[in-house]
Amino acid sequence: MDRLMGLDVGDRTIGVAVSDLLMITAQGVTTIKRTNIKNDINELKKIIGEYQVTKIVSGLPKMLDGTVGIQGEKVLAFIEKMKQHIDLPVEFEDERFTTTISERMLIDADVKRKKRKEVIDKLAAVQILSGYMQRTKNKI
Numbered sequence: 001m002d003r004l005m006g007l008d009v010g011d012r013t014i015g016v017a018v019s020d021l022l023m024i025t026a027q028g029v030t031t032i033k034r035t036n037i038k039n040d041i042n043e044l045k046k047i048i049g050e051y052q053v054t055k056i057v058s059g060l061p062k063m064l065d066g067t068v069g070i071q072g073e074k075v076l077a078f079i080e081k082m083k084q085h086i087d088l089p090v091e092f093e094d095e096r097f098t099t100t101i102s103e104r105m106l107i108d109a110d111v112k113r114k115k116r117k118e119v120i121d122k123l124a125a126v127q128i129l130s131g132y133m134q135r136t137k138n139k140i
Contacts, residue, residue: 005053006129007044008095008121009075014040015121017129018051023137026129028122037078041085048086056088059095059128093132095124 006026008015014032019025029051032043047053058079061071068076079090 002054003051004129004133005044005048005051005056006093006125006132007056007058008124008128009058009078010034010121011074013121014044015123015125016044016047017122017125018047018053019129019133023133026126026133028126031121037081040078041082044082045086048088054088056086056090057093057129057132058090059124060092061095091132093128093135095128 002023003021004019004023004026006015006017006019012034014034016029016032017026018029020027029047032040034040058075060068060075063069063072083090
């Protein structure tokens with residue numbers, strides 16, 4: 001069975017989500033605290049092995065006009081480095097507003113600020129992966 005992994009790549013953390021075996025839903029797995037590229041990639045490799053991931057979907061932050069800005073360039077650079085060590089197809093999903101939507105969901109659920117900081121990147125990864133799966137559900 002194929003499984004997808006969704007990533008929300010940030011400067012300090014990487015939110016990680018995976019699809020269920022039927023590729024209907026996405027679940028948050030973890031938030032990786034970034035230390036260096038080698039450790040970041042090793043953490044991703046562990047998750048890929050554990051969940052038998054066959055494709056990666058990375059959020060790509062874009063500007064409001066749809067162009068790739070500084071943060072988007074950082075994500076693209078990280079993914080290029082990752083591809084040197086992880087031989088899986090990678091697709092990108094526009095991640096505009098995923099963190100904002102995730103934060104709003106957590107606030108609406110009355111989650112305290114400290115706890116929100118711990119789970120927001122993981123929830124953003126769920127949003128990214130869910131969006132991709134909805135957009136491509138007849139193509140996967």
